[in-house]
Amino acid sequence: MKAANEGARSGYRCNRGAFLSFKLKKAQGMRAFKGISLPHSRSIFFILLLLSLEWQAGAQDWVRTGTNLGAARIRLAAADFNPSSGDPQTPALKTTFDTTLYSDLNNAGIFDMVSKSMAPPVTPASPQQMNLAAWAAAPANAAMVAFGSFAVNGGQIAVYGWLFDAKNPESPQILGKQYNEAASQDNARLIAHRFADEIITRLGGGIPGIAETHIYFVAARGGNKEIWQMDYDGQGQHAVTHLGTISLSPRVSPSNDRIAFASLGKQGWSIRMFSLVLGRPVSFNSPVGNTLSPAWSSDGAKLAFSAARNGDPEIFTSDASGGNLKQITTFKGPDVSPTWNPKTNAQIAWCSGRTGLPQIYMMDSDGTSVQRLTDGGYATSPSWSPNGQFVAFAWNRKYGPGAPGGQDIYIMDIASKRWTQLTHDEGRQDFPSWSPDGRHIVFQREKGGASEIWTMLSDGTEQHRLTQGGNSMPNWSWK
Amino acid sequence: MAGFTSEDLLDQPEGLASPFAQSFLLHGLIVGVLFGYAYVHNMLHGSEWGANAFQQGAIQATLVSTAALPLPQDHPPTDNVLATETPSVAPALEEQKTEPLPLPDAVPIPEKQAPVKPQPKPEPKTPPQHQPPPKPQNKANYGEAAPANVPRSTAANNSANSPNAVTGGDFGARFGWYVDVIKRKVAQDWYLQEVDPSTPAGATVYVQFTVGRDGSPGTVSLATPSSSASLNSSCLHAVQRVDTFGPLPAGYNESNLNVLYHCTYPGAR
Numbered sequence: 001m002k003a004a005n006e007g008a009r010s011g012y013r014c015n016r017g018a019f020l021s022f023k024l025k026k027a028q029g030m031r032a033f034k035g036i037s038l039p040h041s042r043s044i045f046f047i048l049l050l051l052s053l054e055w056q057a058g059a060q061d062w063v064r065t066g067t068n069l070g071a072a073r074i075r076l077a078a079a080d081f082n083p084s085s086g087d088p089q090t091p092a093l094k095t096t097f098d099t100t101l102y103s104d105l106n107n108a109g110i111f112d113m114v115s116k117s118m119a120p121p122v123t124p125a126s127p128q129q130m131n132l133a134a135w136a137a138a139p140a141n142a143a144m145v146a147f148g149s150f151a152v153n154g155g156q157i158a159v160y161g162w163l164f165d166a167k168n169p170e171s172p173q174i175l176g177k178q179y180n181e182a183a184s185q186d187n188a189r190l191i192a193h194r195f196a197d198e199i200i201t202r203l204g205g206g207i208p209g210i211a212e213t214h215i216y217f218v219a220a221r222g223g224n225k226e227i228w229q230m231d232y233d234g235q236g237q238h239a240v241t242h243l244g245t246i247s248l249s250p251r252v253s254p255s256n257d258r259i260a261f262a263s264l265g266k267q268g269w270s271i272r273m274f275s276l277v278l279g280r281p282v283s284f285n286s287p288v289g290n291t292l293s294p295a296w297s298s299d300g301a302k303l304a305f306s307a308a309r310n311g312d313p314e315i316f317t318s319d320a321s322g323g324n325l326k327q328i329t330t331f332k333g334p335d336v337s338p339t340w341n342p343k344t345n346a347q348i349a350w351c352s353g354r355t356g357l358p359q360i361y362m363m364d365s366d367g368t369s370v371q372r373l374t375d376g377g378y379a380t381s382p383s384w385s386p387n388g389q390f391v392a393f394a395w396n397r398k399y400g401p402g403a404p405g406g407q408d409i410y411i412m413d414i415a416s417k418r419w420t421q422l423t424h425d426e427g428r429q430d431f432p433s434w435s436p437d438g439r440h441i442v443f444q445r446e447k448g449g450a451s452e453i454w455t456m457l458s459d460g461t462e463q464h465r466l467t468q469g470g471n472s473m474p475n476w477s478w479k
Numbered sequence: 480m481a482g483f484t485s486e487d488l489l490d491q492p493e494g495l496a497s498p499f500a501q502s503f504l505l506h507g508l509i510v511g512v513l514f515g516y517a518y519v520h521n522m523l524h525g526s527e528w529g530a531n532a533f534q535q536g537a538i539q540a541t542l543v544s545t546a547a548l549p550l551p552q553d554h555p556p557t558d559n560v561l562a563t564e565t566p567s568v569a570p571a572l573e574e575q576k577t578e579p580l581p582l583p584d585a586v587p588i589p590e591k592q593a594p595v596k597p598q599p600k601p602e603p604k605t606p607p608q609h610q611p612p613p614k615p616q617n618k619a620n621y622g623e624a625a626p627a628n629v630p631r632s633t634a635a636n637n638s639a640n641s642p643n644a645v646t647g648g649d650f651g652a653r654f655g656w657y658v659d660v661i662k663r664k665v666a667q668d669w670y671l672q673e674v675d676p677s678t679p680a681g682a683t684v685y686v687q688f689t690v691g692r693d694g695s696p697g698t699v700s701l702a703t704p705s706s707s708a709s710l711n712s713s714c715l716h717a718v719q720r721v722d723t724f725g726p727l728p729a730g731y732n733e734s735n736l737n738v739l740y741h742c743t744y745p746g747a748r
Contacts (some may be wrong), residue, residue, distance in 0.1 A: 060733045061648030061691070065658050066741030067666035074659065109665075144656065171653040174728075203656065205664040206694045206725030355617050375619035387722070418624030 020328070025360040073173040074203055077135055077142035077309070078102045079116035079164075081159070087150035093157060093188040094150045100189045101146070103233060104196030109457045110204050114140045117170075126462030127150040127162060127173065136166040143167055143355055144174070144201055152183050161195045163202065175202055189235065200437075208479070210435045215338075215466070216240070216250040216259060217453050217474040227261055227274065232476070233467030234434070240273055243281075249293050251277075253300050253320075254478040260284070260303060262295035271305055271322070285322030298342035298478070303326075304365075306336040306350075315350055317365065328367035334358075337381055343388025351380050351393075360393050362414070373412055383441075385434045385458075389413060392422075392432040392441055392458075409443050411458065427466030434458070434474045442466070442474040519553060654728045661690070661724050665740055669717035678707040680746030684714045690736040694723040702739055714742035 066333040080098050082091050106113045118139040124130040124147050130374040135142045148161035163175035177198055181187035193211035200209030210232050219228040219239070225246045230237040241247055246264040253260070256276065263272045271294050272284035301320060306313045315329040315338050329335045333354035341347040349362045360382050373379075373391065378399035383392045391414060396407040407428045412419040423429050427447030434441055442455045445465075453474045456463040581587075651658050685703035688696045699718045704711045718740065727736060 060729070060735050060737050062737045062739065063661065064739045064741075065649055065659050065662045066651075066685075066743065067662060067669060072663070074663075099659075142658075165656045168652070168655050174654075174656050202725060203660060204674065204725070206722070206723035354615075359617075359619075370615065372617055373621065374618040375617075375621065401546045412623060416624070417619065417621035419621060420624045447724035 061186055069323060069446070073110060073112040075114060075141055075143040075146045076105060076111040076199075076203075077119055077140055078105055078115070079119060079135075079145060079147035081125045081148050081150040081161075081394070083131075084125055084149040085153055085158075087152035087183075089183050090150065090152045093152060093183060093185065096185055096188040097150055097159070097192045100192035100233075101196055102192060104209070105199065107148070107211075107440075107462075108196070108200045108204065108209060108234065109462070109479070110200065114142050123147070126160070127164070130162075130164060130172075132166045132169050132172055144203065146195075148195075155183050157181050157183050157187055157191060159191050159195070161198075163199050175199065186236070189231075192278055193231075204437075208440075210437050210440065210476075213479060214252075214256075214437060214477045215433075215453065215474050216252050216477065217467070218250065218472045219467075220470045220472075221394045227259060230466065234453075237467065240276070241281075243272075245337055247272070249473055250475050251294050252475060252477045253296050254298055256301050256477055258320075258478060260296065262292045262294065271303070281473045283321070285318075287316065287318075287322075287325060293337045293349075295338045295340055297340045297345045299345060302345070304338035304339075304340060304348055304350075306334075306338065315348065315367075328363070328365070330367075339382045339384045339389050339391070341384050342386050349382040349384055349391050351382060354409070357399060360395075360412075362390065362391070371415065373414075378407070381431050383432050383434055385411075386436055386438045389415070390458075392434060394430040394432065394443075395419075409441065409460075411441075420460075422456065423463070424460075426463075431473050433474050437474045440476075442476050444472045444474060452475075511605050533629035547580050577685075650731060654731060657724070657728055661738060661740070664721050664724055665717050665742075668720035669742055670713060671745070673709060673713035673716065674744055675707055675709040678705075678710050678744050678747075680744060682707050682710055683741050683743040685739055685741045686713045686714045686718055688736070689737050690724055690727060690738060692727050692734060694725045694727060696721055696724065696738075697735075707744070710742065714740070717742065 027377055039476055050476040062366070078098075078101055079103075081094060083094050098198055102113065102116070105111050120134040120140065122129070122131065122133070122134070126149065127413045129184055130145070130147065132145070134140075135145045143166055144163065145164045145166050148159060151158045155394060157180065159177075159179040161175075161177045161179070164172040165174055166172070175198060177195055179191040179194060190212075196211045197209030200211070202205065213232045215231050216229050218225050219237075220226075220393050222239075224244050225248065226239050226243065227247050228237060229240050231394070240250075240259065241261075243263060248262045248280060250259050250261040252258070259274045260271055261274070261277060263270050267288075269290040269292050269307070271284055271291050273282050273284035274280070274283045287307040287309055289308040289310070291305055292313070294303050294305040296303060302317055303320060303322075304315060304317045307316045309312070309327075312332065313334040313336055314331070315326055315335045316325055316327050318325045328348070329350075329352070330370075331354040333350060333352060333356075335350055335352045335354075336358075338348050338350040341349070343378045346365055347362060348365050349360060352361045357378050358380050359375065360379045361370055362373055364372040373382075373397060374393070377395055377397040379395040380393045383391065384390075390411045392409060392411045394407050395410045396403075396405065398405045406425070407430060408421055408423040409429045409432045410419050412420050422441070423443075423445075427445050430444045430446070432443040439458055440455055441458050442453060444451055445454045451470060451472045453467040453471050454463055454465050600666040682705045683703075684701065684707075686699060687702040688699040690696055697719055699715060701711055701715065
């Protein structure tokens with residue numbers, strides 16, 4: 001790296017030298033210009049204009065960097081925000097804000113967070129109060145610092161937040177934001193989510209953060225199985241549907257305004273649609289026969305699902321209202337749980353039992369080019385990653401009585417067909433669902449007779465539970 | 480009469496040779512005259528047989544084809560295809576032959592019987608069977624991946640004033656965090672398993688690309704290739720996998736940013 005830096009420095013000098021030499025020549029040219037005739041002066045002016053344009057075209061800065069040891073996480077410190085008002089609500093709301101901000105940044109998966117105990121005791125309220133050297137030094141060793149002020153004035157929360165580069169005292173500011181919302185716990189959390197998402201977007205390379213996303217799931221808390229909603233971190237859990245029956249497989253639309261799910265009615269299982277905007281069910285033309293496991297295409301124009309029109313469940317696609325029904329599989333044996341490739345919407349992975357135990361397959365969205373992805377065991381519940389690169393699924397590789405291992409979450413690289421096991425020896429996992437940033441997976445874990453929603457990074461680390469009390473089938477919203 | 484008697488006349492030898500010779504000569508002369516006349520006549524009139532001597536000297540023009548000429552034809556075609564001026568000769572009737580009756584005591588010769596070949600039994604026609612569909616390939620070509628290349632350790636940069644990259648222009652000085660973003664995102668998408676394990680550790684390839692204002696990489700090319708083609712392509716792929724680095728910092732006013740990125744192979748693990 002040192003050598004590279006030196007080389008880069010020499011390149012910088014070279015550039016500056018070229019620039020100075022050009023300025024010198026330009027000055028000489030101007031001096032000469034005074035004593036020459038008009039036609040010559042025109043041609044010289046034209047040449048100078050061309051040179052000037054050429055210099056302008058090459059004006060973009062150069063950056064020289066590289067890698068040899070993989071990617072290190074960013075060492076980020078989230079300072080407690082400075083309380084800048086005397087309102088009695090301030091301490092409680094600020095605590096919520098600080099906790100949520102730290103948690104969001106910690107959950108992002110791209111930061112190595114500086115523990116609060118290692119942070120300098122001061123809480124800067126503004127850039128003028130910021131002592132970057134204290135944050136950059138041990139024990140914090142922060143590369144970045146998020147800080148700001150938190151005030152409650154007249155029932156309004158006012159937050160000023162900054163993100164500074166601790167290694168760059170000359171030009172430290174990366175981000176500066178201001179937020180105003182009505183004073184409430186929910187809004188304190190909302191502002192923290194927004195500020196965290198800004199930081200994650202900026203430092204995470206343009207991929208939006210997930211702090212404002214939601215997770216939809218099935219909860220059996222009132223005797224019936226209804227669709228529930230919570231924030232990505234498990235906060236704010238509440239029921240969405242109150243249908244008094246069994247509802248399964250919630251899938252929120254890409255525009256976040258509808259939920260498609262399978263519901264048990266008088267005619268058996270059918271796909272139903274619930275509008276999150278209107279707060280009530282809306283019509284969906286579900287096919288005859290048991291219809292299950294809906295899946296939205298990423299443009300929100302199509303649904304894929306499994307329908308047993310003739311007794312054998314097959315994969316169908318339709319438009320968002322249930323019209324324009326097309327059957328795309330005709331295999332003997334059940335075909336269920338379709339999931340679109342959200343990057344292209346040109347492929348569908350699904351679970352097929354045509355050879356006995358269910359396995360994961362992949363095909364083009366018109367039913368052609370069928371490929372088998374797993375070859376053995378018991379594989380279910382595929383979910384395609386937002387960048388189209390991976391399929392996550394639940395797999396019991398040694399399925400059978402007395403076989404070792406259990407049902408775990410795996411991801412497979414579609415291009416190379418290489419799989420990676422993410423969970424190990426922690427009960428029975430099922431129903432993985434990707435977060436929109438592709439860095440997280442939410443899934444259902446059954447352990448000790450109870451089924452709960454868990455989340456983890458997509459490399460299997462940092463697993464933690466989100467729910468308590470009989471919950472299943474999570475689905476992460478698109479944004 | 481005393482001197483000639485009848486006996487004397489009869490007894491006298493008659494001379495026949497002379498008359499015979501004259502007769503032959505006369506006949507030969509007649510025949511010669513006939514042949515001579517025929518020869519002379521043939522010489523004078525032989526070419527006049529059937530010929531019209533009076534048409535000599537007339538010009539004859541023969542049309543090769545009259546189809547293309549818009550002229551009335553001399554012989555309009557008749558509608559009756561059977562009517563023709565040159566009827567064909569009727570075929571001669573086949574002569575009826577009568578078989579001679581066999582003699583009453585004739586014993587018929589037994590005809591030689593050719594050995595009868597056993598006729599192959601006609602196979603019962605089977606209804607056309609449906610061609611069975613090709614057996615689906617129910618074998619997945621897959622396997623366990625190498626351990627994920629996920630950052631689990633930190634690389635602390637202890638000195639406050641040493642940005643990770645030094646730049647042409649002051650971009651690296653002002654927006655070192657963005658240089659870090661570029662470094663990290665490409666590093667995350669650089670798959671070491673794409674590199675041939677025989678590549679020597681330390682082999683380095685330099686890749687050049689631009690970052691647009693929206694953060695999208697473009698015009699990716701090899702600046703300085705290494706000796707390993709797989710290392711070169713893996714570093715190119717790493718950049719090509721990145722959708723965006725995030726928008727360029729607001730304080731940077733140029734239209735894009737040029738990046739020279741190096742991938743140094745750490746050696747097979």
